[in-house]
Amino acid sequence: MVPTKRRAINHKEILFVVAALVPGLLFYGVYNLYGIFMTFQYSTLDWTGISQNTGFVGLANYLKLFKDPMMGVAVKNNLILMITSIVIQLPFALLLALALNSAIKGTRFFRTIFFLPMLFSTVATGIMWQLFFDPMFGILAYVMQQVGLGAYIIGFLADVRTAMPAVLFVICWQFIPFYMIILKAGLTNISVELYEAATIDGANRWQAFWKITLPLMAPTLRTSAVMSMVGSLKYFDLVYIMTGGGPSGATELMATYMYKKGFVEFGMGYASAIAGLMFIICFVFACVFLYVTRVREAH
């Protein structure tokens, strides 16, 4: 009767697993799956968002989306944000994490300082940097004035050329500490003995970094990269607060554009189509990235 007994235990275990998962699945189902499903349903409607009347329009919203020049601008801005996030945020975060992980005195102090931007509320951060960039009262303008660059002072958030870089800078400022903490946790997991062994074998610090730190950090970096990628594709808040997508669409992202279409212009159906497209883009990017990096890891 041994096999039956085993099955009985399994049965009990499964019950426990299911019971433990149900609350989580319930939340996930209601707030994620149901939401995603409804978004796609709304995206096939001509709906203002407040009215009881909805007209089914099929894929018309999506067709309109592909012809909308502003959508192209938004996607382009999202891609710029994604690339800067990965190319600037992650290496910087890794540098800071390495610095914190070294034996320098006062790392605790610096850890707190470096982490501060992450602790501020996004709205406060946005308004603070808005004031920083203010051409009349801002610190940046003041400093430029003092060092003789007064002629170059412009409304940094108001100029189509500088608005996007200014916002990107603030986004990096806010998120580098976040990845720093994740990467720092990853570094802590690497056994010190490996470095000791490497030192005995005559490896210098540079070699140790390339041969030990980086390969062992790969899973953490990969997770960070996915988070950063998906996060920047659906990014909204700092842009909404600092520029509202302006001037003239220079900082418009898919999410701010969606908000504008849905809540400002009463086009909930169209906004849902934007949300649907965002979902698809995020999903595809995440899948492709995970697949590609998995192959690399196997090598």
Added chain:
Amino acid sequence: MKRLITLAIVMVVAISMLSAAGAPEATAAKGEQITLNVWHIGVDVSRRATMEKAIARYQAANPNVKVVEQAIENDPYKTKLKTAMGGGNPPDLFITWGGGWMEEFIKAGKVLDISEPVKAVAANYLDPGLSISKLGDKVYGLPITLGPSSVYYNRQLYDKYGLKVPTTLAEFEHNCDVLKANGIIPIALGNASKWPGAITFIYLSMRYGGAQVFIDAFNRENGKTFEDESFVKAGAKIQEWVRKGYYPEGMNGINYDTGGSRMLFYSGRAAHIIQTNGLLGNTRNEAPDFFKNNLGLFKFPVIEGAKGSADEIVGGGNVIHVYGGTKYPKEAFDLLVVLSDLEYGQDMINGSSMITGVKGIQIQDTLIKQQYDVLMGAKVMQNFYDQYMPPALAEVHKDTTQALFGLTMTPAQAAKLVEAKAVEVLGPAK
């Protein structure tokens, strides 16, 4: 597991019972305790106190009604109200800005038509106030703030440089040139949220073409379109002023709501600000000394040889409405009247310097009196284009106006974009 299922079933049943409870009924039975929810945007201390006082008056007279009031910041309010209207849990009373935004809610059946009951009190309100509360000839609300936009100026700077209050645009430009030559920014502007700059555009276009051009273009009749030369000229004038340095650097990035442009004005670094009626209350709260010693106002100047008159004003206000699906329309309407009556209007003037659209208020302050006279003497009060037009078209109007200020679009291009959207939203011009 069984418990979980039981719990889940209980919850589902409970939730469905909650939402099923209470079919609509005409009025509350005598003595029954009812609750009315009011949402508004008077977040500052004085406006909120006025609102609370009016609510307290209503509650004293109607002890069976509990009024729950919520003050919400301007922009979040719009999102919150839309979500509540779509999601099915809206307040019994709420405010809008009249015009196209209000119309969206009326079309969705979310606003109670009060044409009948309002007849008993309509005579108490000013005509411009009732006109922004109407769609066609039906009345959908009552005005709770109302006022013209004016040119506000710093009297001390005018004295210092020997300037006279202008009545024509040429005189105004002369003043601006003198100020500019003396290192003062002629006009403060915080145009990040786009509507502050739009006020100037609206005034200029009205002064060039007269108020009727916009109305005709909007109604798609009499051969007028949004490419009319008055709109193009307004854009060209704005760009001329931008190039001459009338505006602060980076005005499209300065946020009016967080006070950027008002700081320039209060600190004397800028001499004028073209703003709504709300500026009076803002100044009184934020810079009381400036309000007393410096603040002055005049009507937007006329352009010599053009059609527009100084008595065509740009203005607007807030309208308070009853939700179309409220369970207690009668009580809600009574509350609506109290929240816009003479006592409320007097408190708003005394506490916040804001005109409200009710007749018979006493005004002590000369500046507010002057503003009130502008309103009373107006032949036409044009609601802000961005409030008046359907939201999708209003956004294009605001975006293009911001681009005009940013010099990233020519006046003709801007007019063309607005007209193209108008054809899409309103239909072709006749």
